[in-house]
Amino acid sequence: MSRAIDVPDRSLVVLVGAAGAGKSTFAAEHFLPTQILSSDHYRGLVSDDENDQGATDDAFEILHSVAEKRLSRGLLTVVDATNVHKHARQGLLRLARRHHVLAVAIVLDLPETVCVRRSTDRPDRSIRAGVVRRQHKDLQRSLKPLREEGFHKVHVLRDESEVNSARVRLNPLHNDRRHETGPFDVIGDVHGCRQELETLLSELGYHLNRDSSGRAVDAHHPDERRALLLGDLVDRGPDTPGVLRLAMGMADSGHALVITGNHEDKLVRALRGHNVRVSHGLAESLAQLDEAGEGFRQRVLDFCAELPVHYVLDHGNLVVAHAGLPERYHGRASRRVRVFALYGDTTGETDEYGLPIRYPWAREYRGKAVVVYGHTPTPEPEWENRTLCLDTGCVFGGKLTALRYPEHEIVSVPALRVWSEPARFPGAAAPGTNTARPTREEQ
CATH class of the missing domain: 3.60.21.10 (Metallo-dependent phosphatases)
Incomplete structure (x- = not known):
């Protein structure tokens, strides 16, 4: 059975998960490249090295700036980062509120062993097992309060089969x-x-x-x-x-x-x-x-x-x-x-x-x-x-x-009569039907 994930087509999507959970792969499968803002990508832009953790602050400054521009245009924006700490998510939620768009969290809560294995086996980038385990623990502490932080929807995928079978459906807002x-x-x-x-x-x-x-x-x-x-x-x-x-x-x-x-x-x-x-x-x-x-x-x-x-x-x-x-x-x-x-x-x-x-x-x-x-x-x-x-x-x-x-x-x-005495109404116009067409200046 596939898992349907409904996402407003004008929204901020926040991917949440430890390193190795498959966030970047998930994003690439379900969203356009222009819609995805990856913290790894921006670390590479500012330092020529996606693994340079010392460039993280600069990377997120640019990521937030680009997200701001996209959301101001009402464009779907997907943030691909671990986002396992509340302060990171709160900064993104403030962006969503500032631009009056809904925020959706998609959580990849895969088992710790899977995340560690994937992270340590990556040929392009090796993350220490201890780092992954800390991120996984931080995620577990976040899962319950996550739903009360201000997200419109929180979707949690708990194993590889759920991630692989998930389908993202972009839906227009009711308005x-x-x-x-x-x-x-x-x-x-x-x-x-x-x-x-x-x-x-x-x-x-x-x-x-x-x-x-x-x-x-x-x-x-x-x-x-x-x-x-x-x-x-x-x-x-x-x-x-x-x-x-x-x-x-x-x-x-x-x-x-x-x-x-x-x-x-x-x-x-x-x-x-x-x-x-x-x-x-x-x-x-x-x-x-x-x-x-x-x-x-x-x-x-x-x-x-x-x-x-x-x-x-x-x-x-x-x-x-x-x-x-x-x-x-x-x-x-x-x-x-x-x-x-x-x-x-x-x-x-x-x-x-x-x-x-x-x-x-x-x-x-x-x-x-x-x-x-x-x-x-x-x-x-x-x-x-x-x-x-x-x-x-x-x-x-x-x-x-x-x-x-x-x-x-x-x-x-x-009106047939005065049904309610007004506190403030300048008075009724003469009865009749007005079919006047406004001028271009009036419109």
Whole structure:
């Protein structure tokens, strides 16, 4: 039986093992030569002798520098070194965090006797048996805490048969949908406004599918367009279960893509029993979900817990994130990327309502992708430097708004009423549908 090792195609792979474990052979079999950064190779570069241990510090300085450049470009990078000491791994993990990529450890934990035999028998390089044994002991001490150091995954291969049968599978991140080109209808924050969502979908040309009780459970477009929901489906509005039922049905059928917002993030924690502050409509959502039944609650939890925080689409020309995302975070994965995508960035100050003042990241955006987001309600959709805010405050009596992509047409429907009194919303625009096309400067 072969052993499958799944590796994100944008990641830092750290090989771990004593000398003689076969790390270099493993790397050469499963990765491209340009992807592999070998400590032996860099020792040779700086000293003309791969065995010169006195050149190790200089070698790793260069190795880290090259790794930094590769990771800044989002390129898969494989570090071939013993990495049996925590301090060596921590330096590499800091690189991964700095560039918002996942780190994966592949551990070759072969028996000590095998490592010693291979090391002492090498014709090109002989390593003393005592050195190999110390490295092997250091590895054994590292195995248990290794999983808690910050690696996304730790794969341990314990004998030669496992190493020989291993298959590395490079997988795109969940947020990588560059192959999907649309057309899309990107929809801003719904916040439990089911009737307005159904009306907007109909305005966009979708046909609603209803169950025997008349509830909308799916919607499809005759021209095979897909809806793209920007998160904050829940809270504040009158029918969070109805919105979720429709969104989940569309996602299951492939008629919609959905990303999470900060309100879904908080709902998941509440449904899991965590101690969260029940505010901003969460109490109403939990009560509505209780009425829908335990089975539906569990389905909602499973669905919302798996939602990504952003998508990269259309060959990198379109990025969607609930609160927006600067270019340096596109297609990346880290806690910082997640927090920004859910909440945006703040100045550290609060306004007269006691709410955080958002840092105007869009004002500085110069990326090639159009970034579409919601989170901060505005009376009208706002284009700025190829970014567009689609949260037009439907739950506060404003509008529910969509962007037709790639046409760049705006379509809105008015809220039926003020469902939640806003702490901060400049006011609703006049009812109606706006199909204005942004100018090149606005995009």
